[in-house]
Amino acid sequence: MSAPFPDAPPVAVVGTGTMGAGIAQVAAVAGRRVRLLDAVAGAAERAVGRIRSQVKSQVARGRLAVDADALDITVAADLSGLAGCSVVVEAIAEDLTAKKTLFASLERVVATDCVLASNSSSLTPTAMGAGLAHPERLVGLHFFNPVPAMRLVEVISGLATSPAVAEQAAALGREWGKTVVHSAATPGFIVNRIARPFYAEAWRAYEERVASFAVIDAVMTGAAGFRMGPFALMDLIGHDVNEAVTRSVWAAFGFDPRFAPSLTQRALVEAGWLGRKAGRGCYGYPVAGGSGEHAAAGPVARASRVVAQDGIVPGLVTEYGPTSLSTLLARSGVRVLPGDPDDEMGLLDGTVELPCGVVLDRCNGATASSVSFALERPVIVVDRTLDDATASAIAIAASDGCPPAGIAEAVGLFRQAGMDVHVIDDIPGMIVTRTVAMLANLATDAVASGVASAQDVEVAMRLGVNYPRGPIAWGQQWGTRTVLTILDSLENWYRDGHYRAAPALRRAVLAGGGPLTGPGLSAAPGGPLPLPRNPT
Numbered sequence: 001m002s003a004p005f006p007d008a009p010p011v012a013v014v015g016t017g018t019m020g021a022g023i024a025q026v027a028a029v030a031g032r033r034v035r036l037l038d039a040v041a042g043a044a045e046r047a048v049g050r051i052r053s054q055v056k057s058q059v060a061r062g063r064l065a066v067d068a069d070a071l072d073i074t075v076a077a078d079l080s081g082l083a084g085c086s087v088v089v090e091a092i093a094e095d096l097t098a099k100k101t102l103f104a105s106l107e108r109v110v111a112t113d114c115v116l117a118s119n120s121s122s123l124t125p126t127a128m129g130a131g132l133a134h135p136e137r138l139v140g141l142h143f144f145n146p147v148p149a150m151r152l153v154e155v156i157s158g159l160a161t162s163p164a165v166a167e168q169a170a171a172l173g174r175e176w177g178k179t180v181v182h183s184a185a186t187p188g189f190i191v192n193r194i195a196r197p198f199y200a201e202a203w204r205a206y207e208e209r210v211a212s213f214a215v216i217d218a219v220m221t222g223a224a225g226f227r228m229g230p231f232a233l234m235d236l237i238g239h240d241v242n243e244a245v246t247r248s249v250w251a252a253f254g255f256d257p258r259f260a261p262s263l264t265q266r267a268l269v270e271a272g273w274l275g276r277k278a279g280r281g282c283y284g285y286p287v288a289g290g291s292g293e294h295a296a297a298g299p300v301a302r303a304s305r306v307v308a309q310d311g312i313v314p315g316l317v318t319e320y321g322p323t324s325l326s327t328l329l330a331r332s333g334v335r336v337l338p339g340d341p342d343d344e345m346g347l348l349d350g351t352v353e354l355p356c357g358v359v360l361d362r363c364n365g366a367t368a369s370s371v372s373f374a375l376e377r378p379v380i381v382v383d384r385t386l387d388d389a390t391a392s393a394i395a396i397a398a399s400d401g402c403p404p405a406g407i408a409e410a411v412g413l414f415r416q417a418g419m420d421v422h423v424i425d426d427i428p429g430m431i432v433t434r435t436v437a438m439l440a441n442l443a444t445d446a447v448a449s450g451v452a453s454a455q456d457v458e459v460a461m462r463l464g465v466n467y468p469r470g471p472i473a474w475g476q477q478w479g480t481r482t483v484l485t486i487l488d489s490l491e492n493w494y495r496d497g498h499y500r501a502a503p504a505l506r507r508a509v510l511a512g513g514g515p516l517t518g519p520g521l522s523a524a525p526g527g528p529l530p531l532p533r534n535p536t
């Protein structure tokens with residue numbers, strides 16, 4: 001294949017480790033001439049070898065059609081070898097001083113119209129560009145690991161970044177086969193900021209002894225449709241890496257309780273139980289017998305009442321008013337009787353009565369015991385899902401003192417719908433409900449704060465971390481009012497600021513409970529925060 005850009009100036013990649021080699025690979029495969037530079041002698045040459053063998057294996061699998069040996073990748077002896085490049089992508093160590101020094105040196109070598117891009121995960125172009133002669137040409141170009149496989153790139157504009165440079169960086173990302181989203185230079189950018197609750201809510205649930213790692217993971221995959229459960233994913237990422245991102249975002253937000261790290265994860269890091277790479281993390285590795293359940297590390301969960309026994313399938317249930325449980329009831333094929341509107345028991349709209357008299361309610365952020373207190377009846381709450389019509393698992397929780405027959409009937413009901421049923425302990429927001437409400441909350445907050453457009457947030461979360469649905473669309477599906485009710489209920493229970501609702505969410509509800517992209521969000525343009533660019 002002839003290079004599509006034979007006359008274009010070469011692209012430089014400085015730092016040829018995990019990310020730099022991946023970035024060089026996608027640039028070269030797209031037809032760019034690439035110049036590599038690394039501080040360690042021989043590292044760039046080794047990266048060229050790795051890239052060619054990676055590309056050959058992709059070609060052998062039929063995923064690429066290029067001549068790996070013909071890719072135009074060469075190694076520069078020093079910075080002066082990058083003089084003719086039109087763009088330099090930096091992927092050196094995550095160290096502000098090192099990056100500032102590199103960009104200052106590059107400025108003395110490259111042409112004035114050369115774009116300087118940084119792949120940093122946490123340092124902003126605002127900070128890295130301070131002191132440069134031309135900070136307007138410095139932009140964040142944040143790829144995801146592994147670069148050749150991950151489709152997303154975040155283009156980050158610092159305070160001084162020129163819109164034309166951001167657009168040049170975006171065009172480059174598209175040319176290299178990536179989907180581009182634009183982010184302001186704020187902590188975690190889009191993905192690493194909004195994704196925090198995926199991990200944090202799992203830790204909080206675990207630390208309240210709600211269920212084991214394996215049960216929480218099973219609920220997050222089987223009910224919520226995530227490709228991996230949070231604990232399995234953190235074991236894969238490495239707890240050192242995952243916790244460092246959490247701590248960096250938390251610190252950058254002034255130790256905002258919404259982003260607080262987990263003590264259990266701290267213990268795993270301190271113990272060196274970093275996940276797969278250490279042979280042990282939340283789970284043990286290699287996985288014995290290929291089973292999904294592994295010995296838990298760290299504090300042992302009480303794993304309350306994880307149900308293994310067969311449930312009793314009830315013949316009929318009684319439904320009080322319109323209920324969000326109807327799809328699940330239809331799947332289980334039970335006969336549903338309408339509740340008596342004059343019933344003195346006064347059951348709430350949306351609840352369902354099991355034959356034994358126990359009430360089923362959809363989780364709206366309150367515990368089963370709180371609902372039970374209000375209704376003066378034993379209650380079982382049902383966690384939310386990605387899609388009730390297709391979910392393969394469901395979590396339920398019973399109020400304190402709920403008769404075992406009620407739990408058995410609820411288990412039978414959902415078993416009959418073909419689902420794995422996980423009976424967890426009774427905490428507000430259960431597992432999926434609290435996680436998705438918080439993802440929608442942080443997504444809303446990011447959009448309303450001008451970090452990115454709602455559309456870019458959705459794309460970033462689906463492509464950057466493979467979410468089955470964008471958090472804003474997910475919140476809209478549940479309803480803005482419901483998401484706010486869940487958050488307020490959680491915040492009222494814990495009173496630690498962790499679940500405080502985004503002002504824009506509250507505003508959307510006050511304006512009629514419209515979509516999350518309603519007032520307060522639609523006005524936000526995305527892109528850089530509106531701070532003065534050229535103060536006089």
Ligand SMILES: NC(=O)c1ccc[n+]([C@@H]2O[C@H](COP(=O)([O-])OP(=O)(O)OC[C@H]3O[C@@H](n4cnc5c(N)ncnc54)[C@H](O)[C@@H]3O)[C@@H](O)[C@H]2O)c1
Nearest residue numbers: 015016017018019038039040091092093094119120121145
């Ligand atoms: N690893 C990830 O998952 C990931 C994802 C997104 C972004 N990032 C960011 O990408 C950057 C690189 O991360 P990585 O995981 O590839 O690191 P890495 O350790 O694999 O590679 C860094 C390379 O840079 C070289 N280097 C260090 N200082 C240098 C200098 N002054 N000049 C030239 N070369 C230098 C090192 O020799 C090494 O080869 C970091 O800023 C990181 O935050 C990493």
